[in-house]
Amino acid sequence: MDARDIITIGMSAERTLVVPPEQTVGHFVAGMPMVYATPMMILEMELASGDAIRGHLQPGWVTVGTEVDIRHLAATPVGxxxxxxxxxxxxxxxxxxFEVEAFDGERKIGDGRHARGLVNLASFNKRMGAK
Structure with a gap:
């Protein structure tokens, strides 16, 4: 499959979440502040990117994250x-x-670029099973 045949510039998606304690730096690293962790923000950016194109993929095809270039600009509290x-x-x-951004209200808390690779799931699983 060639992504250029099915994906177009401008496709987009948006996700929202209420920051839980389990997604804070302090949850993962003792003594750190209980603010939204950078890896969790990046995960949401990756998930939003997948959401933007998932419905256009042919059956048996998925995308996987391959690149991230993200800035975390501001701390965000639990809740x-x-x-x-x-x-x-x-x-x-x-x-x-993809161009990705994250906001706490109107305040931008993160931005950057993300890339996803197009993968045939059956072929991928076969390769992984051989390892």
Whole structure:
């Protein structure tokens, strides 16, 4: 499958979550503040990117994260609502590139770029089973 045949620039998605204690730096590292952890923000950005294109993939195909270039700009406390957006900005044969952002209300807390690779799930699982 060639992503250029099915994915178009501008496809987008948005996710929201209320920051739980389990997604804070302090949950993972003792003594650190109980604020939204950078890896959790990146996860939401990856999930939003997948959401933006998932419905256009042929059966048996998925995308996997391959690149992240993210800035975490501001701390967000437990209980705050975070909105994460992803928009397709480039499409190659097997790679889809996204612009991603995260907001706490109107305040931008993160931004950057993310890429996802197009993968045939059966072939991928077969390769992984051989290892």
């Amino acid at each position: 705050a609502t975070v909105r994460t957006t992803a928009k397709v900005i480039a499409v190659e044969r097997r790679v889809i590139r």
